[in-house]
Amino acid sequence: MARTPSSAAILALALLARAAAAEPQQPAKSIAVPSIAAATLPATGSVDGPAISGDVNTNIGETTLSASVKLAIPAGLGAELAVQTAMPTSDSGALFDNGDSIASGAQVSLAFTFANYELLPDNDPGVVRFEEALHKCQAVSASRLRDKARELDALRERQKKEGLQEGDAEKLAAREKSGCTYSESDAFWLAERARSRPFLASVRGTLGRSDAVFFDPGTLLPAPDMVQAGVSVAAGQYITSGMLVAGSFRWASGNVFGGAPANICHQIGVDALNQPITQCETGTLGTPVRGNLFRLALEVRQVVGNGLIWAPSASLSWADMGSPTFRAQLPLLLEVISNHEGQTPLMVGLTFGYAQGLGTATPAAQSFTIAGTLQTAFSLSKL
Amino acid sequence: MPDEDQIDVAFSAAEGSHIEKLSAKIGEHVIGTPATPHKGSCKAPKDQWKLRWEIRGSRRGQYHLKIQVNGETKFDEDISFDEFGVDNGAYPI
Numbered sequence: 001m002a003r004t005p006s007s008a009a010i011l012a013l014a015l016l017a018r019a020a021a022a023e024p025q026q027p028a029k030s031i032a033v034p035s036i037a038a039a040t041l042p043a044t045g046s047v048d049g050p051a052i053s054g055d056v057n058t059n060i061g062e063t064t065l066s067a068s069v070k071l072a073i074p075a076g077l078g079a080e081l082a083v084q085t086a087m088p089t090s091d092s093g094a095l096f097d098n099g100d101s102i103a104s105g106a107q108v109s110l111a112f113t114f115a116n117y118e119l120l121p122d123n124d125p126g127v128v129r130f131e132e133a134l135h136k137c138q139a140v141s142a143s144r145l146r147d148k149a150r151e152l153d154a155l156r157e158r159q160k161k162e163g164l165q166e167g168d169a170e171k172l173a174a175r176e177k178s179g180c181t182y183s184e185s186d187a188f189w190l191a192e193r194a195r196s197r198p199f200l201a202s203v204r205g206t207l208g209r210s211d212a213v214f215f216d217p218g219t220l221l222p223a224p225d226m227v228q229a230g231v232s233v234a235a236g237q238y239i240t241s242g243m244l245v246a247g248s249f250r251w252a253s254g255n256v257f258g259g260a261p262a263n264i265c266h267q268i269g270v271d272a273l274n275q276p277i278t279q280c281e282t283g284t285l286g287t288p289v290r291g292n293l294f295r296l297a298l299e300v301r302q303v304v305g306n307g308l309i310w311a312p313s314a315s316l317s318w319a320d321m322g323s324p325t326f327r328a329q330l331p332l333l334l335e336v337i338s339n340h341e342g343q344t345p346l347m348v349g350l351t352f353g354y355a356q357g358l359g360t361a362t363p364a365a366q367s368f369t370i371a372g373t374l375q376t377a378f379s380l381s382k383l
Numbered sequence: 384m385p386d387e388d389q390i391d392v393a394f395s396a397a398e399g400s401h402i403e404k405l406s407a408k409i410g411e412h413v414i415g416t417p418a419t420p421h422k423g424s425c426k427a428p429k430d431q432w433k434l435r436w437e438i439r440g441s442r443r444g445q446y447h448l449k450i451q452v453n454g455e456t457k458f459d460e461d462i463s464f465d466e467f468g469v470d471n472g473a474y475p476i
Contacts, residue, residue: 134476141472143463241467
């Protein structure tokens, strides 16, 4: 039996906000700032112990506020329990970007992380050369070695400009005699080649629901999104101390129906002049359909130095009922306030994003975004 | 005279910094336990041992290292993390 509106009082004025045929997978309108694949990395500017963190991501026409509470458990195998909520200021659509972070609604996640930080063997050539340099310069660590190398660079610079000060010539001679003649660049690479390259792996389970609303095409009655449950596995390998290459695969079970965004207005009464008073809701015209969602992602995250981080990534996501969507994003983050000396960290940045629905040539399936972000975190133990 | 040194090593976060991960060894002896991950003690052949470590924590912050040999403090100083929040070293050098 065909369903009809349940009440005459519900006068439906369905206005399709966008002319679009049903697209099971639409490019996300707001691009979550990192991380797609490198979820195993300690968060940039992370604090130790339980922490509250907050993100504000905004692009033209939409701002997403998100907050999370994380409880990290230090153990041989790291564990992290996180509760996250996100609130877009406009219609965000259903949670098609089946990521570990959310664009709207709420999500709880539990992650277990394995990390291998084994020291390189004593006879590794990089370790032998590094310790030889430490010995020559009487420095106990990489940072002390670099300090000595900076001093030598400054001496050499003054020598080149013929501006040696009193005692400089003796210092240069002593360096030559001891063999501590490394430039800062030399010292950096000596330390770098003596370091282990940690391998990280994680598995994360998530349970959440977006705040998307669906309107039954027959009754136009609103219905909430389905609960989405998912599992992500990720692996990352440090290439240098500041660069990580990571990949991840995610499977989730949840709504796979995209539909067209619609603005549905209901009459909720009449005013003194007997004119109808309407209340409008934005949602998706259609009924949620449970199915499988998949995503493959690759990411490179590099701390360039001076608090600048960039993390180009690409992902391919698809659902049972739709063609795949390709996404690429380039976040540039600047650590304005680092988390040392008891300061609350603050990151600002821009994320350039591109998304393309594959298997369709409609312009609506393609989007470019530029999003701004603010990130911070507070250690609960310090509150 | 004993033919072994008693070595006590303690890494700690300097004021305002934190330690995320420490890997430290004297020979094959791993410093730290799950309960006290940043300090440890061991006996090692006299004057023939070496402490090696890699530490990850606050970028541009500092950590503190204290080394005692047979009860005598041999090293007790703050050391800097680099721009990646990492440092590595060896003692004695």
